[in-house]
Each structure stands twice: as C-alpha cells, then as structure tokens.
Amino acid sequence: MTATTPTGSRTRLTxxxxxxxxxxxxxxxxxxxxxxxxxxxxxxxEAGISRGLLYHYFGNKHAFHEAVVRRAADDLIAQTAPxxxxxxLERLLVSVAAYLDYVVANxxxxxxxxxxxxxxxxxxxxxxxxARSALTDRIFREDAxxxxxxxxxxxxxxxxxxxxxxxxxxxxxxxDPAGVTRDELxxxxxxxxxxxxxxxxxxx
Amino acid sequence: MTATTPTGSRTRLTxxxxxxxxxxxxxxxxxxxxxxxxxxxxxxxEAGISRGLLYHYFGNKHAFHEAVVRRAADDLIAQTAPxxxxxxLERLLVSVAAYLDYVVANxxxxxxxxxxxxxxxxxxxxxxxxARSALTDRIFREDAxxxxxxxxxxxxxxxxxxxxxxxxxxxxxxxDPAGVTRDELxxxxxxxxxxxxxxxxxxx
Numbered sequence: 174m175t176a177t178t179p180t181g182s183r184t185r186l187t188x189x190x191x192x193x194x195x196x197x198x199x200x201x202x203x204x205x206x207x208x209x210x211x212x213x214x215x216x217x218x219e220a221g222i223s224r225g226l227l228y229h230y231f232g233n234k235h236a237f238h239e240a241v242v243r244r245a246a247d248d249l250i251a252q253t254a255p256x257x258x259x260x261x262l263e264r265l266l267v268s269v270a271a272y273l274d275y276v277v278a279n280x281x282x283x284x285x286x287x288x289x290x291x292x293x294x295x296x297x298x299x300x301x302x303x304a305r306s307a308l309t310d311r312i313f314r315e316d317a318x319x320x321x322x323x324x325x326x327x328x329x330x331x332x333x334x335x336x337x338x339x340x341x342x343x344x345x346x347x348x349d350p351a352g353v354t355r356d357e358l359x360x361x362x363x364x365x366x367x368x369x370x371x372x373x374x375x376x377x
Numbered sequence: 378m379t380a381t382t383p384t385g386s387r388t389r390l391t392x393x394x395x396x397x398x399x400x401x402x403x404x405x406x407x408x409x410x411x412x413x414x415x416x417x418x419x420x421x422x423e424a425g426i427s428r429g430l431l432y433h434y435f436g437n438k439h440a441f442h443e444a445v446v447r448r449a450a451d452d453l454i455a456q457t458a459p460x461x462x463x464x465x466l467e468r469l470l471v472s473v474a475a476y477l478d479y480v481v482a483n484x485x486x487x488x489x490x491x492x493x494x495x496x497x498x499x500x501x502x503x504x505x506x507x508a509r510s511a512l513t514d515r516i517f518r519e520d521a522x523x524x525x526x527x528x529x530x531x532x533x534x535x536x537x538x539x540x541x542x543x544x545x546x547x548x549x550x551x552x553d554p555a556g557v558t559r560d561e562l563x564x565x566x567x568x569x570x571x572x573x574x575x576x577x578x579x580x581x
Binding site: 357 | 540549556561562565
C-alpha cells in the first residue's frame with residue numbers, strides 16, 4: 174500500500190499507517206453488514222492482500238472485530254462533535270443531526286454493535302459504554318457557553334435515559350419513519366432533553 | 378401434585394393445572410437467575426419431579442424457556458395494569474411504580490429477557506416486543522378519563538422512546554441508585570412522558 178504526499182510523490186506506508194488503512198476499510202465494510210458478516214476473508218479480498226498479512230496485523234478475528242468496532246466508535250464520537258460556538262441547544266441539535274446521519278449511513282454495523290453490547294459480549298459492551306459516555310459526557314462538560322443542564326445524580330440518570338430514548342427513536346425511525354420527517358425527528362430528539370431535564374424534580 | 382380447594386379437600390390437578398404450576402415455579406426461579414441458569418434439571422429438583430415428566434410437559438429446553446418467559450411477561454403486564462379510576466397521570470404513576478417493583482423483584486430474569494431480546498434471540502425478541510406493546514398501547518387506549526396523549530405517528534414514536542428510557546433508568550437505578558430515591562425516580566419516570574409529549578412539535 175502506498176499513499177500520495179501533498180507534494181505528489183508516493184511514499185511507503187509505515188506498518189501503523191497500513192493497519193489504520195485496513196481499519197478504515199473494515200469500518201466501511203461494516204457500514205452495510207453486521208459484525209458477524211465481517212470476516213478476515215472479506216477484508217483480505219477487498220484490500221487485495223493475503224489473509225496471512227491480516228492475521229499479522231490483527232492477530233485473530235476477535236481482535237480484528239474489536240479494533241474495527243473501536244475505530245467505528247471513534248468515528249462516531251468525532252463525527253458527532255458539537256460545534257464550538259453557538260447556543261447550547263443549537264449545538265445539541267447539530268450533534269444529534271450528525272448522530273442520525275451516522276446511524277443512517279452505518280445502520281447494519283451500528284445495529285450489530287448495539288445488539289452485541291446488549292446481548293452480553295463484554296468487549297462490545299465496553300466499547301459501546303465508552304462511546305455512549307463520551308457522547309453524553311459532552312452534555313455536562315463546561316464550556317464557554319456553560320452547561321446545558323446541572324450536573325446532579327438525577328440529571329446524569331436522565332441523560333442516560335435520554336441516550337437510550339435517542340437510540341431507540343433513531344433505530345426505529347430508520348426502519349420505519351411512519352410519516353415522521355427527518356426534521357420532525359430531529360426536533361423531537363433535541364427538544365426532548367431539555368423537556369426531560371425540566372421534568373426532573375428539584376433537590377428536596 | 379395436588380391442590381387444596383376452598384372447602385379444604387385435596388383434589389388431583391389436571392395436566393394443564395400441573396403445567397401452569399410448573400410455569401409459576403419457573404418464573405419464581407427466574408426472578409433471581411438468568412435464563413441461561415434456568416435448567417430443566419433445576420426445575421425438576423425444585424419441583425421434586427423427574428426430568429422426564431418435565432420433558433413431557435415442555436418438550437425441550439427451548440420450549441420450556443419460551444413458556445416461562447411468556448408467563449413472566451404475562452405477569453409483568455398483569456402486575457403493572459393501571460387502576461381503572463383516577464386521573465391519567467396518577468394512573469400512569471401507579472403503573473410505573475408497579476413496573477419498578479416488578480424489575481426490582483425479578484431483576485436477573487428481567488435483565489436476561491432484555492439482553493436476549495436485544496441480542497438477537499428471535500423468540501425472546503417477539504415476547505419482549507409483545508409485552509412492551511401491551512404496556513405502551515395502554516397509554517393510547519381510550520378510557521373514561523380520555524387518552525393521555527393524542528395517537529399520532531410522532532407520539533407513538535415518543536412513547537416507544539419513553540419505554541426505552543424507562544427501562545434504561547430502572548435497570549441502571551436498581552444496580553446503582555447514585556443518591557436518587559425511589560420516589561424521585563418514580564417522579565422522573567411519570568413526569569417524563571408528558572414532558573416528552575409536550576416537546577413533540579405539533580402537526581405542520
């Protein structure tokens with residue numbers, strides 16, 4: 174594998190760069206198929222390299238799957254990063270729209286991650302929980318615009334529940350929009366978090 | 378197995394009654410263990426009857442698990458039935474409190490149902506979806522007090538999301554209440570549904 178530098182010359186990739194390219198390919202393949210369907214054989218065929226070389230990079234199928242899912246989770250976190258500027262709720266809306274677009278574009282792979290994590294695969298569970306924490310912790314992170322909601326045990330619980338709601342709504346809507354438009358869905362998702370927070374009883 | 382009639386005499390059970398008693402025992406055993414841990418051997422030991430007789434009643438382990446989970450789902454639906462009278466939101470609160478109590482009392486079995494359904498077991502998925510539909514359809518059912526929310530595609534989606542939120546909050550809270558009291562949790566759960574419904578954008 175080679176890469177083109179900014180000056181147009183071709184340069185040999187380091188092993189780390191090769192591995193990273195293969196992971197990117199794995200993530201692309203995972204977008205339209207489940208983790209069960211993502212084999213070393215398929216990746217070897219698509220990459221045009223030997224299975225032996227893939228085992229050299231990833232060790233075994235389990236480690237390969239783990240590396241691909243970690244990369245996919247990193248992509249999800251990066252792609253849904255809210256803009257630095259703007260009102261908190263506008264920034265939340267942008268982030269939620271990016272989440273919806275990510276799930277639409279990577280439905281099969283994302284669904285297999287959710288199912289695997291919920292079904293008791295510890296590695297997938299760990300990656301899934303890390304990604305969800307990264308996504309929801311943003312909501313509590315202090316920034317120039319201040320936090321959207323106060324950081325209390327009750328609101329932490331609410332945000333966790335909201336994340337489950339958002340995931341359920343998006344996964345349901347992608348399969349059957351039932352007359353709800355994309356904009357309506359985004360409106361529901363973004364409005365639901367402050368509505369939930371307002372519904373939390375205050376400290377006694 | 379025998380049962381005592383209201384008049385105190387003992388009477389021989391019909392096969393259907395025996396099967397039902399065994400299912401009740403299975404549900405009780407499932408309360409404190411996962412479905413994987415609920416074996417025909419264990420049920421035979423607890424019931425004091427032979428494994429052969431259990432196979433006679435249930436066919437195989439898969440059919441036994443299916444029957445127990447269906448019974449457990451029926452119990453959940455029955456125990457969380459809202460009272461006939463009262464304001465819609467009071468009735469919702471009673472139903473939600475019963476749901477919380479059910480999960481607390483049957484945590485291991487309930488968690489294994491949720492995991493099995495999410496993890497891709499089609500039979501568990503079907504029973505889980507039926508139970509959830511039964512629980513959420515109540516919210517749309519017309520009654521003397523009127524419906525809590527209008528029956529539109531957007532509000533159907535919202536209620537589905539709310540059910541995911543409620544399940545996530547309850548399962549999280551049971552493991553780690555994080556300083557949130559039972560009453561606070563119930564307040565959050567009951568207040569969140571109308572808050573979400575109010576957040577749904579109206580028809581264009």
